[in-house]
Amino acid sequence: MEQDLPEQAGNTIAMLGRAYSLLGFQIVDGVVGAGFPQKPSHSAVFGQISREGNRLSELARGANMTPQAMGELVDELEELGYVERRPDPTDRRAKLIVLTPRGHECIAAGIATIQGIEERIDQVLGAKGHAELRRLLGKLLTTD
Structure with missing residues (x-):
């Protein structure tokens, strides 16, 4: 019996994966843009x-x-x-x-980039929406 493949756009797992990839690339872009290839x-x-x-x-x-x-x-x-x-x-x-000292600087650039992404999430979802997203993700990550 052939199973239907899940619709990628509406699949929660696919959406989380896309968000993970997108945010990961944004962090790398920010760090590279700060001079840390x-x-x-x-x-x-x-x-x-x-x-x-x-x-x-x-x-x-x-x-x-x-x-x-x-x-x-x-x-x-x-x-x-x-x-x-x-x-x-x-x-x-x-x-x-x-x-190394350069490695510490690179991590600092990553943290600054992540803070910028967090601010963008606040702008898109609002502070309450962002807090709810964090709460729900925390719940997913701690469920056995």
């Missing part, structure tokens, strides 16, 4: 790296990626001057991925 895939690192740094395996697990794929992203970010590998003070065999 990067790719959307780099958000897998920038979105979760801690101030103290992280092991590659932690970053990979947090992004639901293989360590090899995460290693490629870290290599690219290292070439761009955003991160560096340092010895882990708790384990001499391990390395920590840490932000």
Whole structure:
């Protein structure tokens, strides 16, 4: 029995996916426009790296990626001057991925871009609508 494919325009999952992609590209565009070249895939690192740094395996697990794929992203970010590998003070065999000063500046540009997007959402939905959107998304994300 052949099933009908869901209508993409009215499908909630498709709409959330499109919003995620659109907003992700807007963040990258803002950061690149501020003078910090990067790719959307780099958000897998920038979105979760801690101030103290992280092991590659932690970053990979947090992004639901293989360590090899995460290693490629870290290599690219290292070439761009955003991160560096340092010895882990708790384990001499391990390395920590840490932000460079340029990496911190890049994240600051990302935060400023996100704040601008949040303001745009306020303009489009109004403060109450934006708060309701956040409440509903929070509910979706915490439902088991």
